[in-house]
């Protein structure tokens with residue numbers, strides 16, 4: 485791997501590390517892939533988590549998310565896991581459906597070093613909650629948020645608002661009226677700035693075949709997601725773990741980020757050949773559209789040019805040549821055994 489390519493990829497400053505400590509959930513939210521997941525369900529072994537945490541610390545990772553698909557507060561080691569990351573100087577954060585976020589749990593997480601928690605309540609209307617967060621209990625989550633705010637003053641509690649037909653008209657102000665204004669409380673508006681159609685709540689919102697011609701998706705350039713069994717992917721919507729770049733039971737995080745599988749995946753995406761990649765072909769993922777998207781994410785017969793920074797990465801990847809699995813190196817030179 486050339487040092488120039490490493491610099492272009494901005495590892496690890498640019499990359500989010502997300503660890504699915506628990507691949508099991510207590511809810512069945514209709515817009516989520518979880519209820520339909522085919523991959524095996526389970527929770528991360530604490531020995532594997534420790535190994536990943538040490539590796540992440542050596543890599544200089546800062547923020548580490550402790551969720552992917554599943555409910556992180558079901559993981560029996562969650563407090564110890566947070567304490568370990570904090571001991572290594574990292575900043576753990578997580579998203580929870582809030583069913584298990586009691587005041588006591590919030591305080592224990594705060595004391596272990598957790599700084600921020602997102603709670604996916606999405607609405608203050610119980611009837612809407614019952615549709616959006618199937619299997620949850622509105623009153624429990626509402627009370628838990630109140631209790632967590634009071635019990636853990638140094639832990640930022642951020643209720644998520646996902647716009648749907650069911651909570652239409654609700655505002656951030658409504659949430660402040662319900663929970664009050666506190667130093668450790670901040671409403672988290674949904675990161676997709678459009679309303680989810682009511683019907684879409686019964687389908688998988690992001691995993692329906694799209695007719696949008698994607699030129700570029702930036703996810704594989706900004707994150708490593710670790711599934712509960714140690715498998716790594718480079719996209720928070722690769723829920724089934726189809727585009728595997730490594731296995732942290734035997735590889736390092738760096739291998740997952742810049743090893744041959746990761747580079748082949750990026751090369752395909754930069755070449756505009758995402759149709760060959762099952763998870764990408766099925767993905768509508770309008771939430772990955774960022775500031776680079778308006779020019780490169782639209783239907784066209786010819787590929788529009790890549791943004792300059794991505795073109796530089798692409799050029800460097802092409803310079804690597806092909807990966808020789810037997811020799812364990814790129815034909816034009818490159819790092820071995822990462």
Ligand SMILES: C[S@@+](CC[C@H](N)C(=O)[O-])C[C@H]1O[C@@H](n2cnc3c(N)ncnc32)[C@H](O)[C@@H]1O
Pocket residue numbers: 509513515516517551552553554555556579580581602603604644646688689690691721
């Ligand atoms: C998959 S959940 C996992 C963590 C936890 N169980 C929770 O609900 O917060 C993490 C985030 O993904 C969002 N989400 C649900 N379904 C999604 C989907 N199909 N694609 C992308 N994000 C989704 C949730 O609203 C939540 O903000």
Ligand code: SF4
Pocket residue numbers: 509510511512513516517518519552553554555581
């Ligand atoms: S959104 Fe979270 S709580 Fe709902 S089913 Fe998915 S993983 Fe579970």
